Amino acid sequence: MKKFFIYFVPILFVASSFIIMTSGSWLKEPFRSDDDLAAYVENIESNVREENWEDANKEYNRARKAWELIKIRIQYSVEREDIVAINEALFRVEGGIEAHDSQAILSEIYYFYGLWREVG
Numbered sequence: 464m465k466k467f468f469i470y471f472v473p474i475l476f477v478a479s480s481f482i483i484m485t486s487g488s489w490l491k492e493p494f495r496s497d498d499d500l501a502a503y504v505e506n507i508e509s510n511v512r513e514e515n516w517e518d519a520n521k522e523y524n525r526a527r528k529a530w531e532l533i534k535i536r537i538q539y540s541v542e543r544e545d546i547v548a549i550n551e552a553l554f555r556v557e558g559g560i561e562a563h564d565s566q567a568i569l570s571e572i573y574y575f576y577g578l579w580r581e582v583g
Contacts, residue, residue: 483539491537491582493529500529504575507556511568519560519568527553541582549578 493499503526510519530553534546552575559568 485540491533491541491579497525498529498532500526500533501579503529504556504572504579507560508569508572511560511565511572514563514565516560516563523553523557523560527557537582545578545582549575549582552578 491500493502503522506522507519507526510516510522530549534550538546552571555571556568556575559565559571
């Protein structure tokens with residue numbers, strides 16, 4: 464029985480660590496209807512193109528809440544720099560919405576898309 468635990472516990476630890484470290488790509492996907500970050504950012508993009516600033520701001524608030532949920536799920540499987548970069552991109556989008564600066568928002572949204580593809 465002692466040999467079993469000597470081999471089983473380290474193998475279980477290594478396997479669970481591997482699963483956690485490689486799970487970022489599926490943990491970033493939406494689990495519920497209110498955490499679809501990519502869809503909210505796409506909605507922000509379409510609202511900005513139409514210069515519909517109020518709806519863009521509403522979608523930004525939804526995106527921010529979704530990001531807070533996703534960030535908790537992926538914090539152990541994604542590099543910290545990627546999480547910080549996505550945070551920064553979302554904050555810049557918020558600033559662009561407040562300033563009604565569609566060019567700045569669109570460049571940050573496409574930066575976000577690149578980060579989002581690379582996460583996981």
